[in-house]
Amino acid sequence: MSVQPTIAILGGGVAGMSCALWLKNLGFKPIILEKNTCLGGQLTTLSTINLWVLGFSQHTSQQLADIYSQHIQSTDISVYYSCQLLEIQQNRLGFQMVIQKNTLSPETLSIKALIIATGARPLGYEVIENIEGFTPELISNRVFFSPTDHLKQLPHLSAKTIAILGGGDNAHYTAKDIAATADKIHLIMRSSATAQTLIRDDISTLIQQNKIIEHAHATITRIYPVQNKIALKLTQSGGLNQTLFVDKIFIRCGFTANTEFLKNSELLTHVATDKHYILTDKVKRTNIPGIYAIGDVTNSDDPSVVNALAEGALAARDVSQHLN
Numbered sequence: 001m002s003v004q005p006t007i008a009i010l011g012g013g014v015a016g017m018s019c020a021l022w023l024k025n026l027g028f029k030p031i032i033l034e035k036n037t038c039l040g041g042q043l044t045t046l047s048t049i050n051l052w053v054l055g056f057s058q059h060t061s062q063q064l065a066d067i068y069s070q071h072i073q074s075t076d077i078s079v080y081y082s083c084q085l086l087e088i089q090q091n092r093l094g095f096q097m098v099i100q101k102n103t104l105s106p107e108t109l110s111i112k113a114l115i116i117a118t119g120a121r122p123l124g125y126e127v128i129e130n131i132e133g134f135t136p137e138l139i140s141n142r143v144f145f146s147p148t149d150h151l152k153q154l155p156h157l158s159a160k161t162i163a164i165l166g167g168g169d170n171a172h173y174t175a176k177d178i179a180a181t182a183d184k185i186h187l188i189m190r191s192s193a194t195a196q197t198l199i200r201d202d203i204s205t206l207i208q209q210n211k212i213i214e215h216a217h218a219t220i221t222r223i224y225p226v227q228n229k230i231a232l233k234l235t236q237s238g239g240l241n242q243t244l245f246v247d248k249i250f251i252r253c254g255f256t257a258n259t260e261f262l263k264n265s266e267l268l269t270h271v272a273t274d275k276h277y278i279l280t281d282k283v284k285r286t287n288i289p290g291i292y293a294i295g296d297v298t299n300s301d302d303p304s305v306v307n308a309l310a311e312g313a314l315a316a317r318d319v320s321q322h323l324n
């Protein structure tokens with residue numbers, strides 16, 4: 001019996017799990033290397049119903065993560081948790097990589113291909129840390145960074161004035177969720193709104209009702225505490241300056257790809273990226289033969305479960321057609 005070629009998948013979110021399943025069914029030995037202690041990636045953080053996955057109309061994203069994770073665990077696909085990639089080098093047969101699980105001694109793996117599926121994360125602290133006047137003490141239960149953390153805050157927002165930073169879908173959904181509870185919402189965006197039409201229409205109605213005040217083309221030039229409020233000094237296009245006094249701030253300024261690890265290995269520093277997102281062709285090959293990238297780490301425009309699932313399948317198919 002011939003030896004099944006080993007393929008390493010870095011990242012055990014939905015993209016990595018999908019790719020592992022396809023690779024297994026195509027006759028490979030996939031190994032998922034996950035830095036956390038569980039599979040599922042971003043889905044594990046989302047407790048709301050996911051309306052976008054055909055056939056799962058009543059499931060939360062967390063429930064989807066459980067279903068996908070249980071599927072992988074019901075197979076013989078190996079998953080290394082708390083695992084990091086220390087080094088990777090190309091050789092005649094593919095790649096030699098050094099990994100470390102937990103605090104155990106580093107381990108060397110020979111692999112035929114590497115699939116990068118490390119996903120993305122919300123931009124957070126970096127959005128405000130360089131604003132004049134900012135100090136970490138300002139944050140304490142007043143500044144929130146994760147896309148759904150306002151849900152837990154809802155009982156505490158009554159009669160409060162809230163600032164939301166960002167003009168995309170997450171900023172708009174946050175504004176809609178808290179509009180029923182908060183007294184006033186300032187939606188502050190660097191350019192103009194980019195949210196999908198349906199949620200944008202809802203927010204436009206709330207703007208007309210004066211529940212939400214939109215500050216487009218606005219920059220926060222100073223942030224500082226005033227009694228029990230936070231002051232935000234805004235400069236808007238046209239030279240308009242004003243200071244807002246708010247109780248809490250929700251930061252919804254988009255995402256960035258998890259690609260910091262590329263700089264740990266000489267070979268991976270040559271992977272082509274654009275604004276931290278990995279560039280690929282349509283079957284998810286990077287510019288380095290034998291290295292693929294799938295899911296949110298390649299996709300700043302249309303991140304979604306179904307795209308991540310499909311990209312895992314595309315890369316696996318290409319591996320089977322060209323690297324077997």
Ligand SMILES: Cc1cc2nc3c(=O)[nH]c(=O)nc-3n(C[C@H](O)[C@H](O)[C@H](O)COP(=O)(O)OP(=O)(O)OC[C@H]3O[C@@H](n4cnc5c(N)ncnc54)[C@H](O)[C@@H]3O)c2cc1C
Nearest residue numbers: 011013014015035041042118119120147295296303304305
């Ligand atoms: C607030 C919010 C709401 C959303 N709502 C929906 C929705 O309703 N419907 C929908 O379809 N999509 C939704 N999405 C998008 C969807 O969650 C993502 O597109 C999808 O989960 C991306 O999967 P992924 O596997 O590419 O990445 P991720 O889920 O980010 O997984 C990446 C994995 O890689 C691991 N990792 C990272 N770096 C390393 C490393 N160096 N070494 C090893 N492992 C690493 C991470 O721990 C993680 O497990 C939403 C996203 C957010 C943030």
